[in-house]
Amino acid sequence: MNDILEFSFMVETFFEMLKFIPITLFLTLTSMLLASIIGLVSAVILLRNVRILKQIVTAYLLLGRAIPTMVMLYLLYFGLPILLMAFTDKTGIATGYQHVPPMVFAILGLTLHTGAYLTEIFRAALLSVDKGQMEAALSIGMTWFQGLYRIVFRQAAVFAMPLFANEFLGLIKSTSIVFTITVVELLGGAKIACAENYRYLETYLVVALMYWGISIVFEKFFLITERKLGFFKKGVNL
Amino acid sequence: MIEFKNIHKAFGSNEVLKGINCKIPTGSVTVIIGPSGSGKTTLLRAVNFLEKADRGEIILDDIHINVEKASKADIHKIRQRTAMVFQMYNLFKNKTALENIMEGLLVVKKIPKPKAQETALYFLEKVGLGDKANAYPSELSGGQQQRIGIARALALNPDVILFDEPTSSLDQELIGEVLEVMKKVAQEVNCTLVVVTHEISFAREVADNIIFMDNGVIVEEGPPEEILNNPKEERTKQFLSRYISLTEYNI
Numbered sequence: 001m002n003d004i005l006e007f008s009f010m011v012e013t014f015f016e017m018l019k020f021i022p023i024t025l026f027l028t029l030t031s032m033l034l035a036s037i038i039g040l041v042s043a044v045i046l047l048r049n050v051r052i053l054k055q056i057v058t059a060y061l062l063l064g065r066a067i068p069t070m071v072m073l074y075l076l077y078f079g080l081p082i083l084l085m086a087f088t089d090k091t092g093i094a095t096g097y098q099h100v101p102p103m104v105f106a107i108l109g110l111t112l113h114t115g116a117y118l119t120e121i122f123r124a125a126l127l128s129v130d131k132g133q134m135e136a137a138l139s140i141g142m143t144w145f146q147g148l149y150r151i152v153f154r155q156a157a158v159f160a161m162p163l164f165a166n167e168f169l170g171l172i173k174s175t176s177i178v179f180t181i182t183v184v185e186l187l188g189g190a191k192i193a194c195a196e197n198y199r200y201l202e203t204y205l206v207v208a209l210m211y212w213g214i215s216i217v218f219e220k221f222f223l224i225t226e227r228k229l230g231f232f233k234k235g236v237n238l
Numbered sequence: 239m240i241e242f243k244n245i246h247k248a249f250g251s252n253e254v255l256k257g258i259n260c261k262i263p264t265g266s267v268t269v270i271i272g273p274s275g276s277g278k279t280t281l282l283r284a285v286n287f288l289e290k291a292d293r294g295e296i297i298l299d300d301i302h303i304n305v306e307k308a309s310k311a312d313i314h315k316i317r318q319r320t321a322m323v324f325q326m327y328n329l330f331k332n333k334t335a336l337e338n339i340m341e342g343l344l345v346v347k348k349i350p351k352p353k354a355q356e357t358a359l360y361f362l363e364k365v366g367l368g369d370k371a372n373a374y375p376s377e378l379s380g381g382q383q384q385r386i387g388i389a390r391a392l393a394l395n396p397d398v399i400l401f402d403e404p405t406s407s408l409d410q411e412l413i414g415e416v417l418e419v420m421k422k423v424a425q426e427v428n429c430t431l432v433v434v435t436h437e438i439s440f441a442r443e444v445a446d447n448i449i450f451m452d453n454g455v456i457v458e459e460g461p462p463e464e465i466l467n468n469p470k471e472e473r474t475k476q477f478l479s480r481y482i483s484l485t486e487y488n489i
Contacts, residue, residue, distance in 0.1 A: 135322075135324070139324075141319075141346040142341075150341070151333075231332075232333075
């Protein structure tokens with residue numbers, strides 16, 4: 001056990017760490033899905049200029065992009081219960097936050113953070129579609145939402161895809177900070193393993209390789225999706 | 239019948255329409271001519287509320303809309319009864335030629351798919367592009383795209399088709415093929431056609447009625463031979479002299 005890098009140990013750790021990958025993936029996929037819904041709704045609110053809601057979205061964007069993800073997680077996990085406790089004291093209504101698993105706070109924090117970025121990505125993508133497309137949709141008697149869903153949205157998706165992929169890859173890595181609020185995912189699992197075996201280099205190398213592997217798989221997936229979505233374009237690829 | 243009553247529209251401090259009053263009879267071909275910036279396109283776009291006029295009334299047969307109080311339902315109703323052909327074609331880029339024509343039939347008219355496809359193909363043949371059914375707009379020339387734009391409008395069987403400078407972004411050769419299709423449409427179809435164009439010879443041949451606009455007002459209107467051969471207003475003469483001398487120069 002005196003080598004700087006013990007490969008047999010790395011292999012062992014690799015198999016041990018595999019069980020944390022589903023947790024990391026679950027965090028990423030759930031947060032991304034929820035954030036996409038928030039982002040899409042927010043982007044449409046901004047574009048449609050919906051009263052009151054627009055102010056709310058603007059404030060959300062301001063906060064969501066300004067607060068570090070970790071601070072957001074701390075606020076939710078350590079701060080929110082204090083508010084809820086005070087609420088229970090005042091009104092006598094039990095909120096039951098003690099029974100909410102930390103995973104929920106983790107997903108909430110990551111979702112709020114990612115949603116703000118996705119809002120801007122979707123807004124930019126929708127704006128990138130030529131105005132004439134919506135005009136044509138309206139001119140044949142479609143409603144605004146039909147035009148958005150059937151025409152504009154599908155063209156905007158091609159534009160949004162690379163940025164969306166970026167955000168997704170970023171999110172995979174952001175999940176590594178949720179161990180600070182006691183959710184044991186890939187990095188959290190590695191930290192615990194290190195505390196037992198003291199083989200930091202091997203363990204973290206294995207974890208790094210795993211993040212790398214996950215990222216590559218999704219990178220390829222998004223690249224293929226992007227090409228599929230752009231089926232109607234022809235000519236030189238830039 | 240389309241009727242405009244005292245239509246006003248300003249973009250900021252720039253008053254584009256300064257009180258337009260006119261009637262366009264059902265089934266007629268009306269051509270609106272005039273210099274750039276005279277408000278022709280804005281007037282046309284005011285009909286289907288792609289540009290919402292500031293005040294005035296727009297009447298399409300039984301639909302009376304006071305522009306200031308226009309509800310979403312009013313606007314939707316008038317859009318379902320009209321169709322538009324755009325200067326930049328505006329075909330749906332993510333749909334094939336056939337799907338472009340089917341889109342309105344499926345979504346707006348709620349026609350079942352096989353019937354919609356049949357109708358779409360019929361109109362695609364009509365504009366001479368039956369063999370391009372599965373081509374995407376990016377694979378078609380400007381003239382072909384515009385002909386599909388016309389087919390898309392025709393297929394909806396609207397009361398009115400609005401043509402917004404349909405040939406302005408095409409070269410001379412392609413203008414010919416689009417104008418041919420438009421002439422055919424004018425002869426065969428009995429919906430009202432309103433055409434904003436700079437093609438004076440097209441207006442002479444096809445129009446029942448010509449409206450000459452300048453600086454946000456209608457200067458003169460009447461049948462083509464009257465407006466084009468014997469304009470009464472000085473401004474009309476001045477505008478037409480340019481075109482006619484240009485044509486002679488070309489010859």
